[in-house]
Amino acid sequence: MVEELGKTTEGDLIINVGPQHPATHGVLHLVITLNGETIKNVEPHLGYIHRSIEKMSESLTYRQFIYVTSRMDYLSAHINNHACAMCVEKGLQIEVPERAQVIRVIMDELTRIASHELWWGAMAMDLGALTPFFYAFRERETINEIMEETCGARLTMNYMVPGGVLQDLHPDFQRKVKEFIQLYKRKIHEYDELVTGNIIFQNRMKGVGYLSPEDAVSYGCSGPVTRGSGVSSDIRKHYPYEIYDKLEFDEILETGCDSFARYLVRIREMEQSVRIIEQLIDNIPEGDYQAKTKAVLKLPKGEFYQRVETARGELGVYIVSEGGTTPYRIKYRSPGFSNLSVLNKIATGSKLGDLVAMMGTLDLVIPDIDR
Amino acid sequence: MQNEELKTIITELLPAAAFEEGGEWLNVQVEAADLLAFAGQLRNRPDLNFDYLFCLTCVDWKTHLTMVYHLRSTQYKHHLVLKVKLNRDQPDVETLSAIWRTAEFLEREVYEMFGVNFLNHPDLRLLILPDGWEGKNPMRKDFEDPINMIKL
Numbered sequence: 001m002v003e004e005l006g007k008t009t010e011g012d013l014i015i016n017v018g019p020q021h022p023a024t025h026g027v028l029h030l031v032i033t034l035n036g037e038t039i040k041n042v043e044p045h046l047g048y049i050h051r052s053i054e055k056m057s058e059s060l061t062y063r064q065f066i067y068v069t070s071r072m073d074y075l076s077a078h079i080n081n082h083a084c085a086m087c088v089e090k091g092l093q094i095e096v097p098e099r100a101q102v103i104r105v106i107m108d109e110l111t112r113i114a115s116h117e118l119w120w121g122a123m124a125m126d127l128g129a130l131t132p133f134f135y136a137f138r139e140r141e142t143i144n145e146i147m148e149e150t151c152g153a154r155l156t157m158n159y160m161v162p163g164g165v166l167q168d169l170h171p172d173f174q175r176k177v178k179e180f181i182q183l184y185k186r187k188i189h190e191y192d193e194l195v196t197g198n199i200i201f202q203n204r205m206k207g208v209g210y211l212s213p214e215d216a217v218s219y220g221c222s223g224p225v226t227r228g229s230g231v232s233s234d235i236r237k238h239y240p241y242e243i244y245d246k247l248e249f250d251e252i253l254e255t256g257c258d259s260f261a262r263y264l265v266r267i268r269e270m271e272q273s274v275r276i277i278e279q280l281i282d283n284i285p286e287g288d289y290q291a292k293t294k295a296v297l298k299l300p301k302g303e304f305y306q307r308v309e310t311a312r313g314e315l316g317v318y319i320v321s322e323g324g325t326t327p328y329r330i331k332y333r334s335p336g337f338s339n340l341s342v343l344n345k346i347a348t349g350s351k352l353g354d355l356v357a358m359m360g361t362l363d364l365v366i367p368d369i370d371r
Numbered sequence: 372m373q374n375e376e377l378k379t380i381i382t383e384l385l386p387a388a389a390f391e392e393g394g395e396w397l398n399v400q401v402e403a404a405d406l407l408a409f410a411g412q413l414r415n416r417p418d419l420n421f422d423y424l425f426c427l428t429c430v431d432w433k434t435h436l437t438m439v440y441h442l443r444s445t446q447y448k449h450h451l452v453l454k455v456k457l458n459r460d461q462p463d464v465e466t467l468s469a470i471w472r473t474a475e476f477l478e479r480e481v482y483e484m485f486g487v488n489f490l491n492h493p494d495l496r497l498l499i500l501p502d503g504w505e506g507k508n509p510m511r512k513d514f515e516d517p518i519n520m521i522k523l
Contacts, residue, residue, distance in 0.1 A: 044498075045498075046498055046499045047498070047499035047500055047501065050499050050500075052509065054510065055509060055510055215472070217422050217423055217445055218422070218471055218472040218473065219472045219473045220423065220424055220425060220471070220472075220473030220477075222425075231445070232445075233445070238448065302393055302394060303393075303394050303452075304395075305395060305396075305426075305441065307425075314425065316425060316426050316441070318426060318428065318439075318441070320430055328430075329430045329431070331426065331428040333425060333426040333441075337476065337477075337480075338473050338476070338477075340476075341472075341473060341475070341476040345472075370499065
């Protein structure tokens with residue numbers, strides 16, 4: 001896109017951010033039209049990490065395709081796997097043992113905390129503070145270790161399989177999760193002291209990136225992006241899956257509609273995730289961790305849709321089956337794709353320096369957008 | 372609103388609409404020519420208020436293409452799956468980006484992956500594929516790429 005560089009006739013400047021840029025956290029290419037310092041237009045160019053996961057899944061069996069989805073939103077790998085496993089279970093009408101359901105929910109919430117931790121550190125780093133990044137990784141590392149022990153991997157866990165989970169929990173799992181919760185409670189006040197209450201951060205985030213509730217719905221946003229605009233959208237509350245309807249937790253809503261509101265939603269969501277884990281960690285029922293399933297899975301002819309709440313919003317898995325061992329068509333409704341589409345709307349008219357704060361609070365994960 | 376009530380209202384709105392059985396939600400099949408007006412009514416009628424288009428995609432059935440729109444109402448929490456059959460050789464359909472803004476991006480993806488031509492789309496260009504890719508549609512069933520194998 002070198003030819004696009006340079007001034008246009010109206011005195012506007014077109015600049016490229018990315019595809020390799022530290023603030024895009026991945027290979028995202030933005031072509032930004034500037035008038036002075038004011039943004040006139042932001043146009044995302046995608047596809048730098050497009051791997052055709054949807055097409056690939058068409059030639060993978062219902063056991064295999066789940067493994068590819070860990071690579072979509074790699075920070076919510078568990079939750080992606082969870083959505084796919086549940087979609088297959090819906091088609092085959094498999095009943096998942098209670099133990100597996102509880103394990104899945106604990107894993108999901110640990111993933112959500114780890115994802116928000118990384119977002120928090122990276123966003124603070126984008127705005128010029130390096131220290132929070134190390135603080136966030138201190139807690140996140142503990143979660144990664146827990147994952148490694150039980151699932152055998154730190155990021156792409158592939159732990160959820162149709163019918164339950166791949167293997168039973170590590171004997172140390174409960175102890176380590178409790179230790180993590182202790183650590184988290186001891187340290188969380190540092191987050192607020194370092195960033196939330198910091199007047200420089202507040203000035204850079206308040207009133208920046210205004211997203212009205214109507215636009216949030218019309219642009220198909222989901223997750224903390226809509227909840228920062230006061231729109232209730234938590235799939236766990238509205239369309240509960242697994243055991244979420246039996247748990248006590250709050251859906252966090254903020255009405256600021258700006259970057260700071262989206263920031264607060266994520267910070268407070270971590271506390272709710274800890275609350276969920278605390279309810280479950282001592283009450284993991286005994287029993288099977290996986291339902292008995294056939295070696296070869298064949299979904300009946302038809303269409304199946306399953307959605308979950310990932311750390312970024314609503315992930316939907318749409319399977320069209322012709323009755324074979326592989327899906328005829330799979331569509332992943334990724335939360336990042338829709339959240340990115342609103343960037344031009346909220347950035348137009350702002351200063352270039354604020355773009356980083358907006359992108360940070362949209363929490364874009366590029367492999368999730370490209371798929 | 373329950374599926375039966377939705378069915379009654381939709382039959383009143385568009386007698387030509389066909390209902391498909393099976394599936395979790397009500398499936399409605401309409402003609403491409405009726406789509407824009409019908410979708411507008413789904414969005415704007417106060418008792419329907421389908422304000423959230425959460426999934427827009429296309430399925431290649433080898434003989435034809437089917438556009439699939441998943442809609443829900445954030446107010447009433449009812450769902451609807453809207454389907455439009457398209458001619459595979461000349462897949463023209465009106466854009467819905469004026470009704471749901473999210474459709475603008477999602478339709479660009481379908482345009483390049485399936486070759487569906489969205490009429491009156493404000494900005495129908497390649498989004499994911501590199502420049503100069505026009506004419507080949509990777510998500511169609513007959514697409515083969517021996518160099519970059521996608522099929523495993």
